[in-house]
Structure formats: C-alpha cells, structure tokens
Amino acid sequence: MTRSAQLLDAIVPLIADLAQELPAELRYQRLLDAVRSLLPCDAVALLQLDGDALVPLAVQGLSPDTLGRRFAVAEQPRLKALLEAPRAMRFAPGCELPDPYDGLVESEEGTLEVHDCMGSALRVQDHTWGVLTLDALQAGRFSPADLRVLDAFGSLAAATVAAGSRLHQLAQGIEDERERAEAFRLAASPARHTLVGQSPVFRQMRAEIELVAPSDLTVLVTGETGVGKELTARELHQLSSRAGKPLVSVNCAALPENLVESELFGHVRGAFSGALAERPGRFEVANGGTLFLDEIGELPLVAQAKLLRVLQDGQLQRIGSDREHRVDVRLVAATNRDLADEVRAGRFRADLYHRLSVYPLRVPPLRERGRDVLLLAGAFLEENRRRVGARSLRLSADAQAALLAHPWPGNVRELEYLIARAALKAAGRSDPASNRGTARPRIVTLDLHDLGLEDARAAAASAAGEQPAAQADTAAAPATLREAIDAYQKRLIAQALAAHDGNVAAAARALGLDRANLARLMKRLGCSDTGGGARHSVP
Structure with a gap:
C-alpha cells in the first residue's frame, strides 16, 4: 500500500469522528490509533498546553502514571523546541537534550537510553494548543518521509482536538445555561x-x-x-x-x-x-x-x-x-x-x-400547628384527586380526628406521603376491577383504615386516661374514637386553663385556637368550668 493510501485510510475515520459527539478520551485514543497505523512507533502521546506546563491527555506505549504528570515546559527542552517550531521536527538519535519520557516507555529493557523521537505542535486558531509526540525504541526508526507525513497529519490532529474541545465547551455551556434557565424557571413559576x-x-x-x-x-x-x-x-x-x-x-x-x-x-x-x-x-x-x-x-x-x-x-x-x-x-x-x-x-x-x-x-413543627393539619390535608387531597381520577376526595370524621391526634414526627412531608398512600388505597377500593364493573364513585372518602393510623386511636385513648390502655377498665374506656378524642381534648383544655389561671383567652392562644372557638368547644364538651373557674376576660 502506498503512503498516500495509508494516509487516506488513517484520516477518513478521524474526519468522520469530527461530526460525532464522542467522549474526549475516546476521540483522543482514536487519534493516537491513527498515528500509530500511519507511523509505527513504540509510544505516542497527546499533551495539552496548560499555562507553563504540558498535561498528557492520552498516551499509548507509556506507563499509566504518565497521565498524572505535568511536564513543565521550562524544564523540558525537547517539548519547548516542539512548541516553538513552525513545523514537525525530529530529534536525531544522538541528541543530547533530555527526553521527557526516559524511563516511561513500556519495555522489558527498562530505562530507555537510545531511541528515535519526533513531534509536532498543534495549533488551533493561531494559538498553540499542545503537542503530539512519537517515540521509538530503535534508533533511526523515523525517516525524513515520516517527518513529512507527521507534518501533514498535524493539521488534522489539530482539527480533531479543536473539535473535541469545542464540543465539550458547547456541552458544558448548554449544561450551565440549562441550570441557569432552571433557576429562572423555579424563581418565576x-x-x-x-x-x-x-x-x-x-x-x-x-x-x-x-x-x-x-x-x-x-x-x-x-x-x-x-x-x-x-x-x-x-x-x-x-x-x-x-x-x-x-x-x-x-x-x-x-x-x-x-x-x-x-x-x-x-x-x-x-x-x-x-x-x-x-x-x-x-x-x-x-x-x-x-x-x-x-x-x-x-x-x-x-x-x-x-x-x-x-x-x-x-x-x-x-x-x-x-x-x-x-x-x-x-x-x-x-x-x-x-x-x-x-x-x-x-x-x-x-x-x-x-x-x-x-x-x-x-x-x-406540624404538631404545634393545631388544625393546620386539616388545611394541609385538604391541599394534598386536591392534588391527589387528579392523580386517582376521582371527582372528589374527602376525609371521614374518624380520619380527621386521627390526623389531629397524630404526633407527626415527619411533619408536613409525612402528611403529604400519608395522604398520597391513603388516596390510592381508597381509590383502589372503588376501582371497577375490584367491584365487578361498578362505576367508580364520584366522591371517594378516606377513612381511618386508609390512613393506616389505627394506632392513633389507642394513643388518644391512652392520653385521655391515667393508666395504660391494656390495664384500664374496659367498661370505663371510651367506646369510640370520637369519645376518645373528646376525652383527650377535655384533658388538654383543662391543662391549658390550669396553666393560665382559668383565663380562656390565654388558654386559647396556647392551644392554637380562637377564643370564641375554644369557648364553643368547651360548651360542647361540657367543660366550661374546667380549670377551677374559667375567666373569659382578655388579659
């Protein structure tokens, strides 16, 4: 095969790669593959200029730790000469300038003493981007014809690295703009x-x-x-x-x-x-x-x-x-x-x-916000109504009481997830597939079982008495959840009134209630005189 045919075979895949979005590492390795197919050698490296040092981006035939090195240009006369040369250049086998890869070429012979090397600076838009270097263990491996081939190949190599850098910058720019656009969207929506x-x-x-x-x-x-x-x-x-x-x-x-x-x-x-x-x-x-x-x-x-x-x-x-x-x-x-x-x-x-x-x-925390739990539950119910395809989602009386009695260690997030689960369960009970073809009700009611808060009933009953539920007199225990909640509320009201010397206004503030609402609740529960004579004056 003629040298022209070899050059053509090497550059066609690289030209095709220019239009592809490839990882930088893969693009650079393909470039090195093309170099070695055209100019057989024992080691090849692509280095990018970063300030006053050259940083290896891809290597073949060199020890893996080469990628972790930074070659200071001032300390590497061969690399400095390549950067300053207008065209590709070859160093004679007897050149006394130290080689940056001495001891790094993978070989059974160990440290390299005599070898042949050449390289070319890569320039992108009149700026020096880096260098491409080739090393051979055998002196005289490279010929003047090889140097001309490398010089011709240098332009394509520069286009390859420029395409890789540009695509990476574009991708990074797109990602940065996406983040900024998302930030604007979050702020505005x-x-x-x-x-x-x-x-x-x-x-x-x-x-x-x-x-x-x-x-x-x-x-x-x-x-x-x-x-x-x-x-x-x-x-x-x-x-x-x-x-x-x-x-x-x-x-x-x-x-x-x-x-x-x-x-x-x-x-x-x-x-x-x-x-x-x-x-x-x-x-x-x-x-x-x-x-x-x-x-x-x-x-x-x-x-x-x-x-x-x-x-x-x-x-x-x-x-x-x-x-x-x-x-x-x-x-x-x-x-x-x-x-x-x-x-x-x-x-x-x-x-x-x-x-x-x-x-x-x-x-x-949610436990300090009183009846806000029902307002929040309403917002989450409306959100889940659309998800389950119901005309309306509502809470049963027992479910509302259980929500009020629950301590909410996970706060609003716990309530959100609980309502989502309960809505799905309640809708599932009404699903036509489980009801022999009957139409799904337009109004779906979430009950205590859907919430999974049956323990709230035991907690409320326990809080309303002086002894654990397991030891309480079953005849005297509240028969329903409503009775348990009423007893619990009476106890809380009595404690608040006692703590505020019977002042209803102060007790209402402590309980997170309006004074008039507390007064009506006390009347309904029959505890208007709880706390040693309630006073209704505003302090």
Whole structure:
C-alpha cells in the first residue's frame, strides 16, 4: 500500500469522528490509533498546553502514571523546541537534550537510553494548543518521509482536538445555561406547594417572612426535617426584590466532600483531574438572585471558611484561579441541626454561624400547628384527586380526628406521603376491577383504615386516661374514637386553663385556637368550668 493510501485510510475515520459527539478520551485514543497505523512507533502521546506546563491527555506505549504528570515546559527542552517550531521536527538519535519520557516507555529493557523521537505542535486558531509526540525504541526508526507525513497529519490532529474541545465547551455551556434557565424557571413559576396555615404560630412565621423578605439580610431557616424549609426559602425569594432573578438550590448534604468547593465556587480548566473546561459555581449561576443552601450544617470546615469570605465581601475565586469574581447573591441557609451545639462541638465555625444567623427564622413543627393539619390535608387531597381520577376526595370524621391526634414526627412531608398512600388505597377500593364493573364513585372518602393510623386511636385513648390502655377498665374506656378524642381534648383544655389561671383567652392562644372557638368547644364538651373557674376576660 502506498503512503498516500495509508494516509487516506488513517484520516477518513478521524474526519468522520469530527461530526460525532464522542467522549474526549475516546476521540483522543482514536487519534493516537491513527498515528500509530500511519507511523509505527513504540509510544505516542497527546499533551495539552496548560499555562507553563504540558498535561498528557492520552498516551499509548507509556506507563499509566504518565497521565498524572505535568511536564513543565521550562524544564523540558525537547517539548519547548516542539512548541516553538513552525513545523514537525525530529530529534536525531544522538541528541543530547533530555527526553521527557526516559524511563516511561513500556519495555522489558527498562530505562530507555537510545531511541528515535519526533513531534509536532498543534495549533488551533493561531494559538498553540499542545503537542503530539512519537517515540521509538530503535534508533533511526523515523525517516525524513515520516517527518513529512507527521507534518501533514498535524493539521488534522489539530482539527480533531479543536473539535473535541469545542464540543465539550458547547456541552458544558448548554449544561450551565440549562441550570441557569432552571433557576429562572423555579424563581418565576408558581410552586407546586404553597405555605398553608391559620394557626397562631404559622401566622407569626408568615409575618416574619413578609418582614425580612424585601431586605437583603441573610436568613437562617431552622426546623425539623419535613417542616417545609425549602418552601419557606422559595417564599422569601418570591417576596423579595430579586423575584425575577434566579433561585438556585443546593443540598449541601448531597455534595461529595471533594467537590463541594467546585460546585459552590466553580473551577478553571486543569484545576484537578477531570476539570477539562472552566465552569462557574452555583454562586455565579445565582448572581443577582437568591442562593438557597439546604443542610448548611453538613458543609466541611474548609468550605465554610471560603463561604464566609464570599458572604463578607461578595468575592470568590474559582478553584485553580487567582482571579477574583464579584457576585451579588442573597443567601438563605437552612438546617435541621442546632448550629450553636455544632459550634461548641467544633464542627461548625462560630464566625460563619453568626454571619448566617443575621435573621433566624424558625419553621414550627406540624404538631404545634393545631388544625393546620386539616388545611394541609385538604391541599394534598386536591392534588391527589387528579392523580386517582376521582371527582372528589374527602376525609371521614374518624380520619380527621386521627390526623389531629397524630404526633407527626415527619411533619408536613409525612402528611403529604400519608395522604398520597391513603388516596390510592381508597381509590383502589372503588376501582371497577375490584367491584365487578361498578362505576367508580364520584366522591371517594378516606377513612381511618386508609390512613393506616389505627394506632392513633389507642394513643388518644391512652392520653385521655391515667393508666395504660391494656390495664384500664374496659367498661370505663371510651367506646369510640370520637369519645376518645373528646376525652383527650377535655384533658388538654383543662391543662391549658390550669396553666393560665382559668383565663380562656390565654388558654386559647396556647392551644392554637380562637377564643370564641375554644369557648364553643368547651360548651360542647361540657367543660366550661374546667380549670377551677374559667375567666373569659382578655388579659
């Protein structure tokens, strides 16, 4: 086969690859395969210029650890000569310049002393991108004709690496724009869930949100798991002057420790293994808007120090860069931990804690919100009505009582999932396939069994008495769940009145009820005189 035919066979697949979206590693390995098929050699390497060093991106015939090295151009005269040469060049076998691959060529003979080598600089748009090097164990392996072939092949090699770099940049740019567009969408679109409630503690929280949202103060949202901290952060953003800007959410607990800084602050190309292109961090994506850092207590101490600097002066540095980037971001952080305890334990920086808690905002647990549980249940029922195809979903009286009696350790999230399961069960009971072809009812009622809260009845009955249910006199125990709930409510009202010296208004506030509603409930339950003579005056 003639040399022209060999060249053609080598370049046709590479030309076809230019139109393909391939992983960079595979594209570069195919390039090296083509080089070796055209110019048989013992080792070949593709190196990219990164600052004042050449970084190997793909090698064949060299030891695997070569990929982890950085060859300083000033210390490698052969590589420096290749970068400066206008065309491909060959080093004579007797050249006294040290070879960067001495001892790295895979060979049974061990350290290489005499060999033949040549290479070519790769230039993309008048900029030197890197070099392609070829090494042979046998002196005189390469001929002047081989040098001409390499010189001709260099242009195609440069086009290959340029295509790979460009496609990677485009893909990275698309991903960055997608993240930014998603942040804008989240900021602009209505939330699937909204803050719902009427209890005093909820109203107090809502008033605090409306007070602090228009400001640029950093807010630390605290509360148990599942109370709605992310929803609170969204509300803070929607009510702020930044509502039309991005809202970027980051779950700090889900970030691998070695990538936390890169995700938050970004990185430059070559900053670490795998950093093939420059990438902005979440702070830059959120520029002009709000950055929500959920589970802030999970951040490593090193990242905490850098976060503190950004909060103090609004400047950050991408990993591997000395250049400052200024960002304008309103920070909202959230945690279910007691950060003061974390500070005392040495797991959280005290200065960052004080910087984050400029305005602390506590989201109350569901068990403190009284009848808000029924309002939330109504919202979730409506959401699930569409899913199960029912005209209406409703709660039975026993189901409502059970929801009110449940302690909700998982808070609003637990309620959401419980309603979803119960709706599916209730709809399944009405499914035509299980009812011999009868039509599904237009109104589906969720009962106590659907909720799976039968234990709530035992808990309520136990709370209403002085002794465990198993030891109680069965004749004196409440016969129905309604009776158990009534007894439990009477006991709570009596305790509240006793704690507030019989003042109904104060007791109502403690129970999360309106005073008039409490008075009517006391009348219905027959406990108007409970607590040693109830007083109805407002304190």
